[in-house]
Amino acid sequence: MTRRILLSHLSLMLLVLLALEVPFGFIYARSELTRVSNTAELGAVTLAVVCEDKLEHGRASDLPEIARNYTQRTGSSVVVTDHNGTVLTDTDTDTVGQNISSEPDIATALHNRTATGTRDDPVSDSDILFATVPGTSDNTVSCVVRTLSSLAPLTQKVQATWVALAVTGLGVLAAVALIGFALARSITRPLRALERATAQLADGRLTNPPATDRGPPELRRLAASFTRTATRLQHLLHSQRAFASEASHQLKTPLTALRLRLENFEPHLTPCAQHSLNEAIGEVGRLSRMVQGLLALARLENSAITPEVIDLDAVVADRAAIWTAFAGEQRVDITVAGTKAGQVWAVPGALEQIIDNLLSNALRASPPGTTITLATAPPPADSGRTPPMAELHVTDEGPGMTEIDRRRAFDRFWRAADAHHDGTGLGLSMVQRLTRASGGEVTLNAAPHGGLDAVVQLRPAQAARARSSAAALQKIAPLRSPNTAGNRPMTERISGRPR
Structure with a gap:
């Protein structure tokens, strides 16, 4: 400026x-x-x-x-x-x-x-x-x-006059440049301070608020308004973080106690009431998962972290090995196919959560005797994208989704009208946020032979280094990969795909 x-x-x-x-x-x-x-x-x-x-x-x-x-x-x-x-x-x-x-x-x-x-x-x-x-x-x-x-003397005299005029003009321009530079700096200094403060606020914390006693009156008033707004926003963000932190502890205990009390009724109920008790216990479990999903989304929105270089092939192989046992219980196979994609940029822990959510949804929709395929693909050389993106496909052989449902599947709490599972409608929303925080994109397509093909596109590490990584940063909080030892925790904290 x-x-x-x-x-x-x-x-x-x-x-x-x-x-x-x-x-x-x-x-x-x-x-x-x-x-x-x-x-x-x-x-x-x-x-x-x-x-x-x-x-x-x-x-x-x-x-x-x-x-x-x-x-x-x-x-x-x-x-x-x-x-x-x-x-x-x-x-x-x-x-x-x-x-x-x-x-x-x-x-x-x-x-x-x-x-x-x-x-x-x-x-x-x-x-x-x-x-x-x-x-x-x-x-x-x-x-x-x-x-x-x-006329040579006259020509020389006129030329000397033109030179004098040019030198005078340059001198005037130099003086104007110095004066104008000083004035411009005095005008834009408050704007630069506002720019730095805005960048700090975008990163989550305003440490150096702009001065409200420098620059023209309009900029001083703007700086004062910005500081009040930023202070209010930081207070609201702090309150929301505190709520997310405290609610995660305060809500778990009464929900767990309610479930235990309902289960304690089982020996004292007549057989005709057993069905209602099971539905009540299921709704309590769904409520618990929904609360945990909402808190997880709140943590995603309240923190800012930087994507890191992750080996996509290693993460895919690890998650496939862990989910194979779960899929075997439903007589569903999980296979890994495609070409090695190499390293990509991703938020720490995001790839595991993305794959876990997509596999959980695919497993819920897959009939016995079918196969879930995890396929990776390196960035194509002639993709037309800048930079080209590595891809991860999670394909099932279930009933699939209509085009309208695929467009709405990433909305919070949205579930298809024919959904017959206990999902909360938050899983795909978390997948989308984690993918975008990593600088990529996720889409849902119809699989070639029926079912659904969830496509996750991520930036390859080598191509991404050539670009400014700051443009890819977004405000999220790491949601760590679940501990899969023991019972099946993913179905307790990840919502199912809406069908």
Whole structure:
């Protein structure tokens, strides 16, 4: 912004200087040429009067001396002709006796008119000024006097004037640049402070609030409003973090106690009430998972972390090995296919959670005897993306989803109308947030042979290093991979895919 303000000042001043100096330079050059022309014409008229007087008294022999004296005094060459145009004396060349009445300026003077102007001098390769005047007596032309003056001194003088104007203009521009730079810095300094404060606030904490006593009044008021807003936002974020931290402990205990009390009713209930008890216990479990999912999303939104380089193939192989036992209980196979994708950028722990959520959803939708495929693919060379993305496909052979359902599947709490499982509708929302926090994207497509194909696109590590990693950072909190030892914890804290 400083550069733009400075350029605007310099542009305006340059226009002002051009509007003033250029016309002044042309006017000065024209006035100097007019002055020199008038002086040369006046000198030629005076010399013509003297020459006419000499010829009238029969003293033509004095003309060469008079012409030489004039040349020495003015630096101009002189040509004097008689009333027929025959050269009587010439201080520059030996043309005495030649008739030059056919030359335009001489012919004009022989008709008792003065001729002045400029022409090229082939000898000196410069312009010369000629002044040709008649010497008359009683309206009779007795002689003609032509003076020739070089315009080189005048040209040098005009050029020096242009140089002086240019130097003056540059000096003015330099002074304006210094003054404008100081003013621009004083104006933009509060804006830069606001920019730094905004960046700090975007990272989650405002440590250096902008000064509210510097800069123009409008910027001071803006800085004060921003500081109040940032303070309020930090207070709200702190309150939300505190709530997420405290609620995770405060809600677990009563929900667990409620489930235990319901289970304690089982020996005392009649068989006809057993079904209702099981549904109540299931709803308590679903409520517990929903609360944990909401708290997990709150932690994702309240913290900012940096993606790291993760080996996608290793994580895929590890999660497939862990989920194979769970899938075996439902007579569903899990296979790993595709080409090695290598290292990608991902938030620490995000890949494990993404794969766990997608496998949990796929397992819920897969009928016995089917296969869930985990397929990886390296970035294609001609993908047209900048940079190209590595891909992870989680494909099942279940009933699939309609196009409308696939578009809404990432909404919080959304579940398909025909869903027959106890999912909370938060799992895919967490998958999307974790993927985007890692700088990638997740989409749901119809599998070629039925079922659903969840495609996770992530930035390859080598290509991502060439770009600014700051653009990929988003505010999330790491949700650590569950401990899979023992019972099946993923189904307790990850929601199912809406069907």
